[in-house]
Amino acid sequence: MGNTEAKPAEQHYDEHLVARYEELSSDGAVALSDVTRLLQVPGLSTDRLSQWIKQHGLCNAEDKITLDSYSAIVATFLGKHPAEVCFNLYKDGENTISEAACEEMFNMCRIVVLSRFCDAPRIADTSAVTSIVKGLFWIYKDGEPATHEHFIRWTRLNVPNLFHGLVLWIKLQLTLPLEQHSKQRKLDVFASILLNLPLESDDTIPLMTANSAWMLLISLPELFTNSGNWSELYSTAKNGQSLTQFQRQTHNYKGPTLTLVRDDKDALYVAGVDQEWLDQPKQWGGEDCCLLRLYPTFHKISKPGIQVYSDVRTRHATHGIGFGLEPTKPETASLWLNKDLAKGFCSYTDQHFVGVSAEFTVFRVEVYGCSEVSARQDQIKAHHRDDAAAEMRQSAERPKPEEWHDSVDRQLLTMAGALTIDEQSRVSTDRSAKASDMD
Numbered sequence: 064m065g066n067t068e069a070k071p072a073e074q075h076y077d078e079h080l081v082a083r084y085e086e087l088s089s090d091g092a093v094a095l096s097d098v099t100r101l102l103q104v105p106g107l108s109t110d111r112l113s114q115w116i117k118q119h120g121l122c123n124a125e126d127k128i129t130l131d132s133y134s135a136i137v138a139t140f141l142g143k144h145p146a147e148v149c150f151n152l153y154k155d156g157e158n159t160i161s162e163a164a165c166e167e168m169f170n171m172c173r174i175v176v177l178s179r180f181c182d183a184p185r186i187a188d189t190s191a192v193t194s195i196v197k198g199l200f201w202i203y204k205d206g207e208p209a210t211h212e213h214f215i216r217w218t219r220l221n222v223p224n225l226f227h228g229l230v231l232w233i234k235l236q237l238t239l240p241l242e243q244h245s246k247q248r249k250l251d252v253f254a255s256i257l258l259n260l261p262l263e264s265d266d267t268i269p270l271m272t273a274n275s276a277w278m279l280l281i282s283l284p285e286l287f288t289n290s291g292n293w294s295e296l297y298s299t300a301k302n303g304q305s306l307t308q309f310q311r312q313t314h315n316y317k318g319p320t321l322t323l324v325r326d327d328k329d330a331l332y333v334a335g336v337d338q339e340w341l342d343q344p345k346q347w348g349g350e351d352c353c354l355l356r357l358y359p360t361f362h363k364i365s366k367p368g369i370q371v372y373s374d375v376r377t378r379h380a381t382h383g384i385g386f387g388l389e390p391t392k393p394e395t396a397s398l399w400l401n402k403d404l405a406k407g408f409c410s411y412t413d414q415h416f417v418g419v420s421a422e423f424t425v426f427r428v429e430v431y432g433c434s435e436v437s438a439r440q441d442q443i444k445a446h447h448r449d450d451a452a453a454e455m456r457q458s459a460e461r462p463k464p465e466e467w468h469d470s471v472d473r474q475l476l477t478m479a480g481a482l483t484i485d486e487q488s489r490v491s492t493d494r495s496a497k498a499s500d501m502d
Contacts, residue, residue, distance in 0.1 A: 092127035145226035159208035176228035198361030255291030318434025
């Protein structure tokens, strides 16, 4: 047998990626300027992106990108480590990144998510980005850059979904033909949640704004976002400021919930509860329960074992709502709300070291259900059944007028002196008059 030359392995590409490349290409290649133009969003300059592509040898001397290089760009951004890619895009030194560069990066991630849902003023509000960056740089002195190790570890633990919107954006722009874009967008759970948030107006601005929702979407466990739906269950502005109303509006909801608490100093705390609300004198909750402070400085309690306490009925027990490792008392809970929902305690305020409990005044509380739409519908049906059953019990227990005179209740009231002589006389007179009418 004669020797045969080994042929290079044939490269296989995703058919949608090839179709998108062919849409963009001319003369068998895609121009570098076309790729940077497609990925241009506020915070990601074309110069920065072009420099990164050139440094990695992904375009030729004529600034043309072959299909191989195009596929490599896509694979890099859509790989397992988008945080690494973004760090390399924005880093200032060999292994550090500045606070200003992180502001740019995080704002880019925010805008690619919110740009389709928010008007210009809300897009211009960068307070959410500022809060997160302050949390990232909390351990550093003013002006000191963050190391690569700290950046990667902190983003992974605190905002694991930060780059979700960016990855989807790149996937849309570089790997799917235009005809596939609308279909792909409908599959995005972030978009589904943002589309159904409570409306913001000049008169009523809910705690769950688009920006606070984005902060939660990038930081919460998947349990709270998988359904693609957040339904408002309770609001002190609509339902009244009482623990009774809180429980009525949140109980019988079969699924995880988010409780947002804003204090009188504009700090915003969030408690993620991973199961149905209970009312009992002991703590409860699963492994996905979590606590966050969204403003003024982002902070996430990532310790395992966050529990929930909610009790308004047990005698001799502390009444209120608590969250934390030991949530049954105001002194030990990380976040505590008194039974009137007027005051609370928090051990991770912005003004104190974590662990020092401080009292605050409650400005507003909101609760959102994070399960399917059907869970909210089932809860409403359960409320109707409970109301109907309560009315039937009340009707059954209420004695008829003709039965009142000889009833045990009246006799007990008379013996206790609770029924006055005038009232006894009136009842006897009414009974005699009724007897005369019958004759």
